[in-house]
Amino acid sequence: VDPQLLEARMHMVFIHLARGEKGKARAEVERLRHEAPNDVGVHFVKATLHRLDGEYEEALEEFTRMLRLNPAERLVVSYNRARIFMYQARYQDALAELDQGSAMEPDHPLIKTFRAVMLQKMGDLAGAIEIYREVLARHPRLDGIRPLLARALSRQGKHEEARAQLTEAVKESAAADHDIAYWLATAYAVLGERDEAFEWLERAIKLGNENRPWFETDASWEMLRDDPRFRQLMSRIEASQRKAQEGTR
Secondary structure, three states: OOHHHHHHHHHHHHHHHHOOOHHHHHHHHHHHHHHOOOOHHHHHHHHHHHHHOOOHHHHHHHHHHHHHHOHHHHHHHHHHHHHHHHHOOOHHHHHHHHHHHHHHOOOOHHHHHHHHHHHHHOOOHHHHHHHHHHHHHHOOOOHHHHHHHHHHHHHOOOHHHHHHHOOHHHHHHHOOOHHHHHHHHHHHHHHOOHHHHHHHHHHHHHOOOOOHHHHOOOHHHOOOOOOHHHHHHHHHHHHHHHHHHHHHO
16 A cells, blocks of 8 residues: 555544544544554554544554554554553553653653643642643643643632633634543533533544543543433443444444
8 A cells, every 4th residue: 555645544534533424434444454454553543543432452452563563653652552541540550651651752742741641640730730831831832731731720729720721722623633622621521611511522522532431430520420411422422332333243
């Protein structure tokens, strides 16, 4: 397969997701998997789709295959595996992955960002906020992580400072990205702004983020799980995934 054409097709998977066409994204990944089974990028895209479907073990397997094919992918694999270990509450495993990535590139913004997420999960809000601020000072256009900082600030009771992070630029990024939309939803959830939280959770789901096991355990939603809108959105994911499974039989 022509490498340039292959790259364009992998990019197309993410375009399908951004358009809310997850079925097309899945179909393209399956075609790529058969046509280029030893391409690292194909395994990355497949791992991402598994993660977005809440299929953690399958995602981890794909990341392991990436490393087997090209050990130089260790950096990208480290923060992606760390994120999945976080979903599974395997915090020490997550930190070990980040340490491996950090050994290669200590100042990588996503390695640092996910370390901050881990610190927050483990109760070190001040440490997390310090890292988020440091990353944003070096990469001021990395608007996608501002909702994570907002969430941490809100947990500290700094609600106005948290809201100030949720700029129009953040919302523009979130409107087209399955992860940023979810992070923005959780920031609003922690701030207690229900309507905005559900608006952005619905947006994240439309963009292909159907990570229901995480949505149902993420502490950000503790106060909102009794809202009928939460249940409706989880049911929508269930129906979508059932339909996808029926389509692959």
